[in-house]
Amino acid sequence: SYILTQSPSVSVSPGQTITITCSGDKLGDKYVYWYQQKPGPSPNLVIYRDNQRPSGIPERFSASNSGNTATLTISGTQAMDEADYYCQAWDKDAAIFGGGTRLTVL
């Protein structure tokens, strides 16, 4: 079965830029989606189709996908961005999620 791999955790200082990666075999051939989950609430879509932001998602969130790696970049990170981030792709009609990356804003 298809596997997406994320680093378990990253930390960043407020105002800095952070990149969260997601890797999978030929991931660039698939569309990647990113979800943000803060403690308690349900996940929230922040990026769809590799690099598109849904309405209401701040411009500081950007993303790309190429080769075996997709990246989510948060520029000018704010305290409110502290959350778990999950990448997701589709493989043969099944949705596959990465293990998640916990972003800590120090």
Next chain:
Amino acid sequence: EVQLLESGGDLVQPGGSLRLSCAASGFTFSNYAMSWVRQAPGKGLEWVSGISESGYSTYYADSVKGRFIISRDNSKNTLSLQMDSLGADDTAVYYCAKRGAPKTVMVDAFETWGQGTTVTVSS
């Protein structure tokens, strides 16, 4: 406003059964594919099952295939998940998730999630 409201979560013994429901409102339910996604305590997201707009096509994760059945009633705007032969590994918060509009760039995104319902499998 789009809303998804899950119910049916409970404490159940190993080997038992449970039926989850998701009441949808604020959109034309029959136009959207739906899925169930779960999250075990302290763990990440795991897609469980999906169903097409009409209900004709259903899909399952290997971990639940043969034990869970997804269904929908478009006349009642309700998504369901029948869970049988439950084990400790099925303990999780179960989310109902709405896919994006068909024939749009959002079609494969989980654009709306419910608040989740908790299933605990324990003796």
